[in-house]
Amino acid sequence: MVLIRELEQxxxxxxxxxxxxxxQVGSFLNQQIDTMxxxxxxxxxxxxxxxNNVTKVLTIEASGIAIAYAAALSMRLPLVFAKKHSSSNxxxxxxxxxxxxxxxxxxxxxxxxxxxxxNEDTVLIVDDFLAKGNALAGLIEIVNxxxxxxxxxxxxxxxxxxxxxxxxxxxxIRVESLAIIDSMTDDSLKFRxx
Amino acid sequence: MVLIRELEQxxxxxxxxxxxxxxQVGSFLNQQIDTMxxxxxxxxxxxxxxxNNVTKVLTIEASGIAIAYAAALSMRLPLVFAKKHSSSNxxxxxxxxxxxxxxxxxxxxxxxxxxxxxNEDTVLIVDDFLAKGNALAGLIEIVNxxxxxxxxxxxxxxxxxxxxxxxxxxxxIRVESLAIIDSMTDDSLKFRxx
Numbered sequence: 001m002v003l004i005r006e007l008e009q010x011x012x013x014x015x016x017x018x019x020x021x022x023x024q025v026g027s028f029l030n031q032q033i034d035t036m037x038x039x040x041x042x043x044x045x046x047x048x049x050x051x052n053n054v055t056k057v058l059t060i061e062a063s064g065i066a067i068a069y070a071a072a073l074s075m076r077l078p079l080v081f082a083k084k085h086s087s088s089n090x091x092x093x094x095x096x097x098x099x100x101x102x103x104x105x106x107x108x109x110x111x112x113x114x115x116x117x118x119n120e121d122t123v124l125i126v127d128d129f130l131a132k133g134n135a136l137a138g139l140i141e142i143v144n145x146x147x148x149x150x151x152x153x154x155x156x157x158x159x160x161x162x163x164x165x166x167x168x169x170x171x172x173i174r175v176e177s178l179a180i181i182d183s184m185t186d187d188s189l190k191f192r193x194x
Numbered sequence: 195m196v197l198i199r200e201l202e203q204x205x206x207x208x209x210x211x212x213x214x215x216x217x218q219v220g221s222f223l224n225q226q227i228d229t230m231x232x233x234x235x236x237x238x239x240x241x242x243x244x245x246n247n248v249t250k251v252l253t254i255e256a257s258g259i260a261i262a263y264a265a266a267l268s269m270r271l272p273l274v275f276a277k278k279h280s281s282s283n284x285x286x287x288x289x290x291x292x293x294x295x296x297x298x299x300x301x302x303x304x305x306x307x308x309x310x311x312x313n314e315d316t317v318l319i320v321d322d323f324l325a326k327g328n329a330l331a332g333l334i335e336i337v338n339x340x341x342x343x344x345x346x347x348x349x350x351x352x353x354x355x356x357x358x359x360x361x362x363x364x365x366x367i368r369v370e371s372l373a374i375i376d377s378m379t380d381d382s383l384k385f386r387x388x
Contacts, residue, residue: 032310033273035266061256066263066273072229079227079260116226 003040007179008191010037011157017186021131021162022103029128029156033066041178042070045126045154048176049075052151054124056080056117058143060099060110060135067156068126075124080117082110082139095145099138102131110138112146119147130155130177133164140173152176159184160192197234201373202385204231205351211380215325215356216297223322223350227260235372236264239320239348242370243269246345248318250274250311252337254293254304254329261350262320269318274311276304276333289339293332296325304332306340313341324349324371327358334367346370353378354386 016024028034045067054075059068060082072079085108093114100107117123123146125139136153143150152174158165160180168175180192210218222228239261248269253262254276266273279302287308294301311317317337321329330347337344346368352359354374362369374386 026307027309031275031277031307033263033266033275035263035273036270038263039267062259062275062277063255065256065259069227069229069232069260069263070267072227073233073264076230079229081225081227081256083225083256113220113225115221 001044003044004178004194006037007041007156010034011179011181012189015189017184017189021159021184023157023159023181023184023189025157029067030063038067038070039074041067041156042072042074044178045071045124045176046074048154049124049151052124053122054151055121056123056148058082058112058117058123058125058139059127060084060139063129064127067128071124071126071154078116080112082112082142084108084110095142097138097141097145100134102134110135110142112142114146117143117146117148121146121148122151123148124151125153126155127153128156130158130165130175131162133168136164136168136175154178157181195238197238198372198388200231201235201350204228205373205375206383209383211378211383215353215378217351217353217375217378217383219351223261224257232261232264233268235261235350236266236268238372239265239318239370240268242348243318243345246318247316248345249315250317250342251320252276252306252311252317252333253320254278254333257323258321258329261322265318265320265348272310274306276306276336278302278304289336291332291335291339294328296328304329304336306336308340311337311340311342315340315342316345317342318345319347320349321347322350324352324359324369325356327362330358330362330369348372351375 057072096111155177158177158180182192183190251266290305349371352371352374376386
């Protein structure tokens with residue numbers, strides 16, 4: 001796939017490896033967004049889940065929103081994003097879950113209004129990163145609370161060596177990652193062939 | 195404009211007015227996102243700023259990201275979003291500013307890596323809401339710190355009665371809001387003719 005190679009090349013050229021197994025891709029995915037690359041990634045996610053009768057795309061604020069929007073736009077579906085903190089802009093019946101953030105070393109609550117995901121939905125979860133899988137686990141819990149069906153997950157960059165993706169796959173959950181990094185040291189980075 | 199009427203109708207039909215002059219539009223703009231409506235809004239923002247030589251679109255996490263991405267995609271430009279808290283994913287030269295949140299009744303820092311906005315950029319600021327203009331003021335401060343040029347601001351919904359937009363216009367800053375609410379009570383809502 002031309003797109004996958006382009007994404008891998010971009011990670012190699014612009015990604016910065018920081019202490020604590022942090023991969024910084026702020027120049028195209030995380031703070032500055034390469035809109036045309038994200039559009040292609042959204043189109044690819046739509047292609048991967050074509051025919052799965054997905055009704056809603058679900059992500060988590062903040063850095064998941066752009067790629068999830070790109071996927072939802074390509075699928076012509078509504079996008080729902082989980083909020084990380086309580087907000088005066090949320091009320092009524094709430095679906096909630098707890099997530100431990102590996103980056104920030106603390107737990108936080110995530111929540112979605114029960115108005116936006118119901119037991120009639122088939123949900124595709126989209127996020128920018130997958131490491132230990134904590135954010136995905138929280139989002140899957142919300143899908144379950146809603147009584148909705150989970151079509152699967154789609155991720156821009158999976159840090160395969162942190163095991164979260166393979167643990168979900170072992171449970172029978174479909175996880176599609178556009179790039180999977182199998183090893184990462186201070187100065188090198190290896191992708192899983194796919 | 196068909197789009198403006200559609201947006202106003204959607205605000206009337208789905209918006210919920212909460213105490214404290216909060217307008218909740220979580221069903222299509224804020225937590226659940228009507229992707230096709232946002233695409234049209236992004237296209238309209240691109241049309242409004244055509245010929246202004248914009249090089250970057252700037253917004254603030256989290257709820258500004260989707261509409262700013264839609265605008266940036268239509269303009270085929272990179273999108274940059276300011277982060278609200280310090281993060282291990284930001285380092286190096288930072289542009290920072292303080293914003294007082296009317297919704298959360300507290301100040302917070304916003305920051306953008308200096309790698310992503312420079313004195314060679316012409317910046318369009320895009321956000322979902324404009325009330326007192328505090329978030330925009332913080333983003334404008336960041337554009338100034340970078341030495342970049344400000345093309346103007348584009349907003350989905352302006353609460354005109356809170357004065358932030360008109361105060362910025364009085365300073366000569368171009369502010370384009372797709373819908374402007376001139377008055378809002380518990381059970382009614384009036385739009386500014388435009």
